[in-house]
Every structure is written in structure tokens, then in C-alpha cells.
Amino acid sequence: MSRLGRFRQPSVIPGFGLTLGFTLTYFSLIILVPLVALVLRSAGLGWNGFWAAALDPRVLASLRTSFLTATIAAGINVVFGTLIAWVLVRYRFPGRRIFDAMVDLPFALPTAVAGIALTAIYAPNGIVGQFAAQLGWRIAYTPIGITIAMIFIGLPFVVRTIQPILEEISKEVEEASATLGANRFQTITRVLLPSLMPAILTGFALAFARAVGEYGSVIFIAGNIPFVSEIAPLLIVIRLEEFNYAGAAVIATVMLAISFVMLFIINLIQAWSRRRYGYGS
């Protein structure tokens, strides 16, 4: 306790030792131990075996598909999620509450159901897919389909992170900008978006992380053609079915590493912008 005491903040609520201990135990059981087990498992292959499994062309292709589609989906979600959050916060229209509640549906819907529904719509004989097919585009069974599924499941994360921040930016700030002579476009680009930046980054990170890990909805619409529309999580399942547990662990470890680096960088940018934009004022 005396060594921990140095980190202790004076507080009216007692129990620093207890809560920190609980947090560490919980964190270890839920997150740390499984991840370490994963890395150890893949380390069982040895240095060369690991890289051989990781650099397998099919693995690389699936990783590329996963991360590329997830990034694009998160990017699209950021644009339209911000727009939806804006409409929900700033305008009053009939049905707004229902619309607002519907944003959360992708959270609640079993992802397989979402995947099947999306496939039905975007397949070449589906409601939307048939028009795309007439134009010569294929949506389902291509990376575009994967992206659409990822957009679907990631949207609530963006809307729900931006909404409260947008509510917090008072209308007065927009009005101040207008009284100073700024037009609508200048107000949005110079005043609103910069102050939304931290929230937008968080939304991006969450939507991205969700999309990379998504399995259920994507496999229905992806078509799962190796080297074209096969995502990394599916390849992990395939390896498992081949009883190639180490191979599955290797792909998972690589995914983990890439995701961690990306999220870490986003977090850094966020910390920087938070400091800059003076949150909590």
C-alpha cells in the first residue's frame, strides 16, 4: 500500500486499493489472458513458421480485404453518420424519435439476419441489386457487398458518439459565427467540424474496430471467394475447421497487431486534438 500510495489521489470516496485491484483482475481475466493465450498459441509455430503462415498469399489477401473494406466503411459511416446525428440533434420533425431509436437497430439485430437481409436486397435478383446488375455492377459477393454490411453494423457507433457532442455545442456558437459575417459553409467547416473532430475520430475508431471484427453479416454477402472477397475472420474459421489452430492464431495475432496500431494512432490524434480543443470547458 505504501508504494501504491504515491499514485493515490486524495478523494472523498475510499477504496483506491480495492477498485484498482478489481480493475486489474477483471481486465486480466476478460482481455489480457485470452490475448496472451492467443499470442502464445501462434508463437508455438516458431519464428519461421509464424512468418510462413502470416505471409501466405491467401492470408495476406484476406487481411487486405478486411482492413481495406473496414477503413472504407468507417470512412463512409463518418460522413453519413455525422449527417444523421446533425439532423437528429438540430431538427424537429414528425417521427424523429422513431428514427432516432432505429439508429440502434444494427446493435440489436443478430448479425446473420442483417447479412441475409442485405444479401437478399443487393444480390443480382434483389430489390436494389437488379438495378445495379442492369448497370453492370455487382454488389453482393464482392468487396462492395462486404463494405455495405460493415457500414450497416458500424453506423450506430458513429451516430451515437457524435450526437451528444453536437448537442453540447450550443447554438450560440453557430450564431456567433453568423454575427461575425461567416456564411453557412464557413460556419460548418471552420467552426462546427473542428470542434466535432475528436468525436468523429472516436466514431471512426469504433466503427472501424467493429467492422474489422465483423463476421456474421459479412460472410453471407461476401461470397467468400478466396483472394477476392474472403475476409480474415472467415479464414480464421476455415483454419479452425481444418484443425489448424496455430494457423488460425497467427492470422488473429496479425489482425490484433494491425488493429492495435491503428487504434493507438487514432487515440494519439484524439489526445492531441482534445488537448488542443480544450475539452471540459
Added chain:
Amino acid sequence: MEVRVQNVRKEFDRFPALHDVSLDIKSGELIALLGPSGSGKTTLLRLIAGLERPTAGKIFFGDEDASEKSVQERNIGFVFQHYALFRHMTILENVSFGLEVRPRATRPPKAEIRRRARELLDLVQLSGLEKRYPSQLSGGQRQRVALARALAIEPGVLLLDEPFGALDAQVRRELRKWLREMHDRTGHTTVFVTHDQEEALELADRLCVMSQGKIEQVGTPDTVYDQPQSPFVFGFIGESSTLPVNIERGDIWLGDRPIGISSPEAVGPARLFFRPHDIELVDGDAALSGVVASSRRVGGTRRVELDIGGAGHRVEIDLPFDHPAGERSQISFRPKRWKLFPAE
């Protein structure tokens, strides 16, 4: 710049916030819109700014009809109660904003914008804080930044919405004095909204007292204080007490007793208003006489609450804090200055 508000009416969803309000604001004056919350003072200010559109009526800036002009075109400076600073910009960027968003044709060169912003920060006594962010400043400093930002666009009219409302009493008093000095130095036509009568009386050239969407009285602080035109103004500006009285044969009666003051004009029931300090103590029957209900010292005076008559009328009077009458349990007095309004 002169501002004329002409028969302006404003409704929010059929709910009238302003009824047919007219007000002439003189060039270069500092005028206060004063009233309780819900009186429409902020609505009037926002209408002048162009942040709201009137339901009916017109607003002139000089000779020009500004009613249909957008906020951006009106060239006004607006200061909000909660500062509304751009938190992702430094103080210098905040102050420069108004000049930087101008179309290229009228935008001064970058160095010139910087120079002007610095000059304004100097004016509001915040030199040296250019690189700070709003979150790093105190409330009083933030409001001064907001003022500098509003002044940067060289507004024709400066509009302030409860500018000191969010600040503590000490800072408020300092800023008040400082705003007066600023106004005398720069000479902007300034309209400010407040619910704090002390602030309005101390700061403004003229007051516009508002209540329930109407203007009750416009005048200099002295006129409004000394000659209130309505019971509302008498009650709202300064301290006052009121008694229901009757006027018969030129004398003013409270119940069945004459109170020693007379009014030649009116007859019948009326309401008598007087201020706690406008009284004289008297001995004798023809006076207001009451039992002391409470007595407390406020700085250099003693504020005595009296129960008058049996009907539970309570009034307040001021005595010098060391006056011997402060010890008594019964006090008789007569208002020295007072006003009668028709009974409601």
C-alpha cells in the same frame, strides 16, 4: 449608427413574445433593455441582430430598412451571455475570425488582420494571452475576448445579451466599469440586455424597461428611478413598498386614518408607492404607524419592516443604522416622495 424599431411584433408558435414594440436608439448611446425573465428583452435584442425575424414591423439601421437583411449583412457585434467562443481556436484566432471569413475582395491582408486583432486584445487588456485557448481563461477574460471578437468587424451596433450574467459579483462590477470606459472611448452604439437593475442604472445612458412583451418606460436612469410611469416600473426599479389607499377630500387615507399626505387630483381607491429611504419619521396621528416586524442592518442603513394597520400590510423603511428609532417597537412615518397609481 441609429437604430429604429418600428411596431415590431414577434410570435413564437402563436405565443406572442413582443407586442407592437417601438424604440428609437440614438447613435452612440449605451442603452439597457431591462426587465424580468420572459419580458421579451432578449427577443428584442435578437430581432435587432437579425437572429430572429419579426412577425410584423420593421427595423431600421440609420435610414436603411434592415428588416429583410440577414445577420451577416447587418454588420452587428453580438456578445452572448455564455461567451460562445470557438474553443478550438486560440484567442488571437477567435478575434481574427470575423475578418478572416470576409470575401477576398474586402478581406484585409493576413498581417493586417493579425495587427488589428492584437490591437483589440490590447484594448480589452488581454495582451500576452494570444496563444491561449478559451478553456484556459477565466470567465471575465473570456467575456472580454468575446467583446474584442465582436469589435473586430467594426460593427455599426454592438449588442450584448446579459454579458455579465455568468460572472461573479466582483468581476461583474469591474467589467461594468470597464465596459463604460470602453464605450466612452470607442463610441459604438450599444444595446445591452440585463435583468440586473443596478447594472442598468449604473451603466446605461438610457433604460428601456420591459415587462410581458411590452415597453413600460424609456428614459434616463434618473427619470426612470424618480418618475416611474407605471406600478410595474416603480416596483421593478429600486426598492419600494405599496399600500392600498383611499383618496377623499384631497387627503389620502389608509383604512379609516388619514396618513398626513394629500393629493388634489384623484378620488377613490388607489395604490400608494414609496421608496424605503424617501420617508420622514413623525410624531402624531396623521401618519403611517406600524409595529416593527423585523429590523436588520445593511451596511450604513437599518432596514426596518413594519406591519401597518390590522390588515397585514407590510412596508419597508430605511433609517440611519445608529438612529434611536431603530430601538423602538412602534414607528410612525410619512413618505416624503411618493406616487399614486389607480387601484387594480
